[in-house]
Amino acid sequence: MTVPAERAVRGFMMPRPANGTAGSVLAVSGPGRAQDGSPEAGADRETGAAGPGGDDWEQLPADALVDLDEEGKALRMSSILEQLDSEFVGLAPVKERVREIAALLLIDRLRGRYALSSSRPSLHMCFTGSPGTGKTTMAMRMGELLAELGYLRQGQLVTATRDDLVGQYVGHTAPKTKEVLKRAMGGVLLIDEAYYLYRPENERDYGQEAIEILLQFMEAHRDDLVIILAGYKERMDVFFRSNPGMASRIGHHIDFPDFSLCDLVQIAERLLKQEQYRLSPQATEAFREYIALRMQQPRFSNARSIRNAIDRLRLRQAGRLVAAGGRISRTDLIEISDADVRGSRVFSDTAVRPPKSPDHPDQTA
Amino acid sequence: MRITQGTFSYLPDLSTDEIRAQVQYAIDQGWSVAVEFTDDPHPRNVLWEMWGLPMFEISDASAAMHEVTACAAAWPDHYIRVSAYDSALGRQTTALSFIVHRPDHEPGFRLDRQEASDRRIRYSLHAYATDKPSGERYGSRNGQRGGA
Numbered sequence: 104m105t106v107p108a109e110r111a112v113r114g115f116m117m118p119r120p121a122n123g124t125a126g127s128v129l130a131v132s133g134p135g136r137a138q139d140g141s142p143e144a145g146a147d148r149e150t151g152a153a154g155p156g157g158d159d160w161e162q163l164p165a166d167a168l169v170d171l172d173e174e175g176k177a178l179r180m181s182s183i184l185e186q187l188d189s190e191f192v193g194l195a196p197v198k199e200r201v202r203e204i205a206a207l208l209l210i211d212r213l214r215g216r217y218a219l220s221s222s223r224p225s226l227h228m229c230f231t232g233s234p235g236t237g238k239t240t241m242a243m244r245m246g247e248l249l250a251e252l253g254y255l256r257q258g259q260l261v262t263a264t265r266d267d268l269v270g271q272y273v274g275h276t277a278p279k280t281k282e283v284l285k286r287a288m289g290g291v292l293l294i295d296e297a298y299y300l301y302r303p304e305n306e307r308d309y310g311q312e313a314i315e316i317l318l319q320f321m322e323a324h325r326d327d328l329v330i331i332l333a334g335y336k337e338r339m340d341v342f343f344r345s346n347p348g349m350a351s352r353i354g355h356h357i358d359f360p361d362f363s364l365c366d367l368v369q370i371a372e373r374l375l376k377q378e379q380y381r382l383s384p385q386a387t388e389a390f391r392e393y394i395a396l397r398m399q400q401p402r403f404s405n406a407r408s409i410r411n412a413i414d415r416l417r418l419r420q421a422g423r424l425v426a427a428g429g430r431i432s433r434t435d436l437i438e439i440s441d442a443d444v445r446g447s448r449v450f451s452d453t454a455v456r457p458p459k460s461p462d463h464p465d466q467t468a
Numbered sequence: 469m470r471i472t473q474g475t476f477s478y479l480p481d482l483s484t485d486e487i488r489a490q491v492q493y494a495i496d497q498g499w500s501v502a503v504e505f506t507d508d509p510h511p512r513n514v515l516w517e518m519w520g521l522p523m524f525e526i527s528d529a530s531a532a533m534h535e536v537t538a539c540a541a542a543w544p545d546h547y548i549r550v551s552a553y554d555s556a557l558g559r560q561t562t563a564l565s566f567i568v569h570r571p572d573h574e575p576g577f578r579l580d581r582q583e584a585s586d587r588r589i590r591y592s593l594h595a596y597a598t599d600k601p602s603g604e605r606y607g608s609r610n611g612q613r614g615g616a
Binding site (some may be wrong): 257258259284285286288289290324326327328 | 523525526527528529530531534535
C-alpha cells in the first residue's frame, strides 16, 4: 500500500493463511487478487507461491500439454462436486452452474500456467424460486463450496435482511450496511428477500442508499465477497426492473425449479434417516400418496412442507405410543406406522376443500 | 528519524500482503481489529484517533485492509497503526499493535533540558513535527513526496 517493494524482506516468515488449501489455490488465482494494483503485490505473490506451500506453480512453454484429469484431481474437484450431488436432491440448474464455476477455476489455473490472463469471474448470484426449493440452504452451502474451490478465503455465511442493512434515520444506513458487508468479507453475504430493500412507494426510503452501497462493494470487492440475493421470482423481477444496475452486476441468475414427486419422496427419506426414524413398508406407500395429495393443495411449499409433515408424523407416532402404553422396543420408537401417516387431515379432506387448519402450520408460514 | 512503536517496528516496513497476513492472524485469534491514526509521534502518546469503530465480527482480513486503505487515503501524512484487542477474561488488553503507514518524512525529536531547582536538570523529548498545529505537521513541508 505505502511500502516500496524493495524494502520488504523476502525471507521474513509469515504465518500461512488459516485455510491451507484455499491459500495455495489463491496464490495462483491470477492478477485479480492484487487488490490495489501496486507493483509490489505481484512481487509478493511470486515469493508467496515459491514459499513453503509447495505449489506446483511453474510456467509452461507455449507448446506443452497438460492433463486436465490430473489437474482436476489436484484440486479435489470431483469429490467436491460429488458431495454437492449427494447432498442435494434435484436442483439440476444449480448443480450445473456450480460445475461450470468449478470448471472455470480449473481452466483459469491452467491458463495461468501458460501465462495467459485469468481474472476472477463475478460470482454474485441471484436465487429465485418457489418457497421451500432450497434457496437459503443452497446459499449456505455455496459459501463452503466456493471456499473449497478456492474462490473465497473463509467461506463464512452472513445472512442479512432489510433490517440489518437499512438504518432508521439519515446517515445511519451507510455505516450499518458497511458493517454487515465487512463481516461478510471473505465469505458469502446472503440477502434474503432482497426486494424488500427497495420500496418504490416511499421515495425517501433509505433502502435505496443501502442498494447503492451494495452495488459499490459488489464492484470494488468482487474478489473478497460473494453476494447472493434470494427471493421469489416475480417480486425479484420487479426489484431488478427498478434497479437495473443490480441485475447487471449479478453474473448468475439461477431459478430453482419445483421438486417433482420423486424428489420429494427422496427428500422425505433423507430427513427421516437424519432424524433416525423409519417408515414401515405400508407407511412408505401411504406417505407417497400423502405427498401427491399435498402437492395438489394450495400453499404447498416443497421441501418445507415435507419437513413439517414429518414433524407431524413424529407427533402422531408419539401420541399413539403414549396412548397405547405398556412395554415398547427400540423398533417401536424408530418405526412410523401406516396409521400415523393416514391420520393426516390431508387424507380425510381430499373430498372437500381443506380449510386452514392448525394441522398445517406451514400454510400460514 | 524513524519512529519505532509497537510490534515489528524495528523491521523494514511490512508489505500489503504481510500486513494482511498479520491482521488475519489477529482475527483468527479472536481479537478485534481497530485502525488508529495520529500525527503526534511522541512515544508516550498512546491514545490515537480511531478510524471508525473496532471491527468485532469480521472473519477475513480484507475487511480490515479496506479500512486501512481508506484511512491512508484520508490521512496520507499521518501515522496509521492496526491494533488488535484481546477481550479474553484475564487479558483484556491490546494484544498486537503495529504501524502500517507513516509519513514520508519524519523530522524526529529534540532533547529539551529544563533547569529546575538546585541545579537539577529535567529532560524531555520534543517532536519537531509538533511545532506545527495538528493536521499540518507532515504534509506541506516536504514536497519531495516519494523521494524518501
